[in-house]
Amino acid sequence: MASFLPLMLVLVLIVLLSGVKSDQESDRIWQLPGQPANVDFSQYSGYVTVDPRHGRALFYWLVEAVPSAGPDNAPLVLWLNGGPGCSSIAYGASEEIGPFRIQADGHNLYLNPHSWNTVANLLFLESPAGVGFSYSNTSLDLYTAGDVRTATDAYAFLENWFERFPKYKYREFYIAGESYAGHYIPQLAQFIYRRNKGVQNPSINLKGFMVGNAVTDDYHDYIGTFEYWWTHGLISDATYHNLRSTCMQDSSEHPSIECVKNLNIASAEEGNIDPYSIYTRPCNNTAALMRGINGRYPWMSRAYDPCTERHAKIYYNLPEVQRALHANATGIKYDWDTCSNIVGTYWADSPRSILPIYQELIAAGQRIWVFSGDTDAVVPVTATRYSIDALKLPTLVNWHPWYDNGKVGGWSQIYKGLSFVTVTGAGHEVPLHRPRQALILFRHFLKNKPMPQ
Template sequence: MAMARGVAAMLLLASVAVPAAALVDQESDRIRELPGQPPNVGFSQYAGYVTVNQARGRALFYWLVEAEPAAGPIAPLVLWLNGGPGCSSVGFGASEEVGPFRIRPDGQTLYLNPNSWNKAANLLFLESPAGVGFSYSNSSLDLYTGGDAKTALDAYAFLVNWLERFPQYKYREFYIAGESYAGHYVPQLAQLIYEKNKGIQNSKINLKGFMVGNAVTDDYHDYLGTFEYWWTHGLISDKTYHNLKATCLNESATHPSSDCLKNLNLASAEEGNIDPYSLNVVGSYWADSPISMLPIYQELIAAGMKIWVFSGDTDAVVPVTATRYSIDALKLPTLANWYPWLEVGAKFTKD
């Protein structure tokens, strides 16, 4: 039965025809060559705008980097979202994290990233929400009424409309990935797609799972792990550590109380020039930010979705301690014990 479903999926992918109008739109978005790009790049690139709200003139910018030929003709599609709120997926995700190029010290030329994710998948970088990077809205009100729910709805509208421009990616295995505050964006978008796909046998958005790194997941456990990380790494005093735990643990990370904010500022002063970025300015206009993503994890795990959570051990903004507390709170069974992950740059893992 599983083999039959796999064959059916491959036939469905092979049968997706690209209308002439879509081909014209694709060609208008094609990137022939980036400034300073190395010669003989073996993959195609596209970039442009997709309108998500016609009435308000709200449009999101994307950059598609197709997979290298070695990845095969039906390599999966991965949507990458940076966090913040307010971080550019082009400026950070594509240029400094998982994208195909790196910028040389001269600031003028590029070189190929040997660890680019497009060696295994087609990468779709999305500037989200409107106001981030190249994405825009013709209504200034949109810039002051952002929030998690609106971001998810716009990202879903983007995907629906983008797939009309690139119909060859309909029914393709699809994953969502991101880091930091995308720990909200990614599971919330995954949940929305999961709900929209209910009752549809062959979904155009063929969501298989998601991946988040150093993710904002659950305010209580994120705060607990972050304060512990700062304290155990000698960044803050004993007094500030205890005051943070007393005033912040039951607070919203996006809209903290004045007492919590006071102690966060004290911690920042004690850290000196080690400066974790502040969300206060964006947070002032961020309408909704649920305190926990764990209920979404539970729902999607129960639905059989693949979820991979990874965390770097030198991130002081959303540290590995916070990730471990959040994952432990799910009380999932351990399938494989802690073991060394022997890859360059990797440390330990547990399934």
């Protein structure tokens, strides 16, 4: 009898492990439609249920590191886009840090030479439910999403995902993203940190996070944004002063009528520009783009395609693409889209400031880097600087330029507990506009080394 029990335990273990293996293999992406040849890294995608009672399930896409990066030892990085209500597949994976870009025909892919999977394993998550392929069987969930549920669901996702991919347990784990993920990321990091407290060897081995052009603190974000618009000649003196007098006490999610009125005036004064990248053309004239309009403006980067969202909407609605990704298995009654208007419009809860979380996680010794593209007028560099300044952190290394091949790539300042980096010429999506410099930034973040001088 004594020898029979260990044998039974071994059999149970084998069954459990084979179940994990089969779950992984059922999520494996064998080949994406239009995928280029010679792809040498593994990919997985599928669903993880985070609330069985409501039927909420979040869609993920794992892109493992290239062989030269040593995927079995490279860190795992969770990437989140913001909105709220926007897809990390549409933005992070497809036009920023992922291995593939979508051709203008919306049917074919090409390799991104500056993909972050050259140094790390990348996990993209469409969050919360209702965003992209993520769904809920309880339709009310789409109208009641907010910061708290987004964090708790993301944590539930991670717990379940690590069970499906146990080789990533205890691996160095980081979270990165941008924009309204300036709320998601610190909140999720705080959730993980508090759950890990007192645990000797936590399976979610969080080491830190990095956020770019991040919504951080409503008061300081407003000050910095209005100042950026005014100092860059986008709005009039009168509108600048009116914005400061009518919006400063408001929440960014619930501005007053007078504030909205002045924000609309500001938008009219700014005109037909891309506020996410004020010195590049907006995507509003396909014919002009086909003629190569940027040839008339040699200072505009030819590498930047302002219509990448259009390409994504075509590609991810192709039935063969959804089959390859194991996506839309339940037959969602609406098309995949880059952002969910329902989720974003009905956002339920949003604290005015994330700075108290920064203070807690800085004290806990988490690695925190904040970066900013300096041509973004939506969450501009001035807003981020005001928010960081409000933390009143001691400076360890004063403001200084960093370099890429002898050229200034941006500027940096290192505080006690936080590093701040700007990327010159980059808009709201830094890796879209300055992919090479963004990869340099990411490499230095992972090593926790100052930017090159």
